[in-house]
Amino acid sequence: MAHTHDHRIADGAELALQAQHALEKAGEQWTPMRANVFAALAAFGRPASAYDVAESISRSEDRRVAANSVYRILDLFVAKNLAQRVETANAYVVNAHPACRHDCIFLVCDGCGETTHIDDDVLTDSVRRAADRAGFTPIRPVIEVTGRCHNCAAN
Template sequence: MGTTTDHRHAHNEHSGAALVRAARAALTDAGEQWTGMRADVFDALASQDAPASAYDIADALSAKRGKRVAPNSVYRILDLFVRTNLANRIESANAYLANRHPGCRHDCIFLICDDCGRAEHVDDDRLTEGLRAAAAAAGFADLKTVVELRGTCSSCTG
């Protein structure tokens, strides 16, 4: 019998203050500043149970700050967060999730519940390496691998 190799990543998942510290370190390591507005956007994003849109974040910040925050400002910050690996974008929903392990770069697989909207992030190098190899064989380069699987989560089926 052969041995089975686990191709999933082992991560140090952060939460609370540790997540904010890891995000701040990753952003400053990328040569960017951790401003008050960026901190507020990250806090609002990290507090969401499901993927959040820029409009959701802008509404939360507007309520917190007592003045209107423009969604365009939030979009720019979210784009920065995606580029620096602080957030992941759920393409099909145009929504974002805080990355719970901002120091780790890899391809993402999302399991998205059609009932409650919750998204689970899963890593499986074997799957994403296979997708990259298939794309390379078809002549594609500079890939951005985003895999989204939709269905019903265990909380909603149980």
């Protein structure tokens, strides 16, 4: 059975406020551009690339936003636990509990791209211990399982 810890999943304005507080607590500024990137990423509801986010902001602000600027912000968000990178999709998702730092597991559907985030500290702690035994110091384990979601598997 998976060990879980208490954290509350937020969304909308509450999630943006939690992200802002977490970023400021980390000594960074919550700029209008960072707020726009976070809001755009959160609105996708699926993993989104920097290009997706840049295009979304460009449309909403009727001005061109460069993907390289978005990449820098997304990298900061990952470093400060506001977003997570889904490696197999080369994309990002918002962290729905930015005040809670732990390793995550992503289930990525090969059919529709839906990505589900699950927490299993027993499993991720085991991965960290195995890395330690191999003489490797893990920084941020990334565990992704590709397959078919319930809807795609039924079709």
